[in-house]
Amino acid sequence: xxxxxxxxxxxxxxxxxxxxxxxxxxxxxxxxxxxxxxxxxxxxxxxxxxxxxxxxxxxxxxxxxxxxxxxxxxxxxxxxxxxxxxxxxxxxxxxxxxxxxxxxxxxxxxxxxxxxxxxxxxxxxxxxxxxxxxxxxxxxxxxxxxxxxxxxxx
Numbered sequence: 669x670x671x672x673x674x675x676x677x678x679x680x681x682x683x684x685x686x687x688x689x690x691x692x693x694x695x696x697x698x699x700x701x702x703x704x705x706x707x708x709x710x711x712x713x714x715x716x717x718x719x720x721x722x723x724x725x726x727x728x729x730x731x732x733x734x735x736x737x738x739x740x741x742x743x744x745x746x747x748x749x750x751x752x753x754x755x756x757x758x759x760x761x762x763x764x765x766x767x768x769x770x771x772x773x774x775x776x777x778x779x780x781x782x783x784x785x786x787x788x789x790x791x792x793x794x795x796x797x798x799x800x801x802x803x804x805x806x807x808x809x810x811x812x813x814x815x816x817x818x819x820x821x822x
């Protein structure tokens with residue numbers, strides 16, 4: 669995968685967490701993910717298609733991380749994963765993808781975004797719609813971890 673695709677998603681993720689959830693998200697070392705299993709409890713996934721490439725972004729939150737982020741964003745305490753919390757993950761996915769899309773546009777890449785899909789539950793699977801390598805970037809917050817997956821093929 670072209671490294672030019674990774675950095676805008678990384679920057680956008682950190683920015684969205686800081687500005688929308690007052691949460692510092694520290695990225696870990698990226699790795700190539702070889703299976704479809706989610707590393708957390710709630711996932712938002714969105715496809716992107718452009719003339720130069722197509723791919724998808726998935727963000728998977730562990731329950732402690734998303735409960736904290738939801739509370740920070742909406743000022744409401746959540747005790748468990750609910751429909752509202754899953755919708756929040758969809759909004760976060762949209763914001764991260766939209767921010768990355770804007771940064772990629774500055775580099776000459778134009779993309780259309782699909783509507784995000786969300787999946788919740790223990791041991792769920794994440795299916796990217798392309799055959800590219802899945803690059804996974806783990807993030808740590810004060811409340812728990814989440815994982816950003818980027819999968820593009822040119």
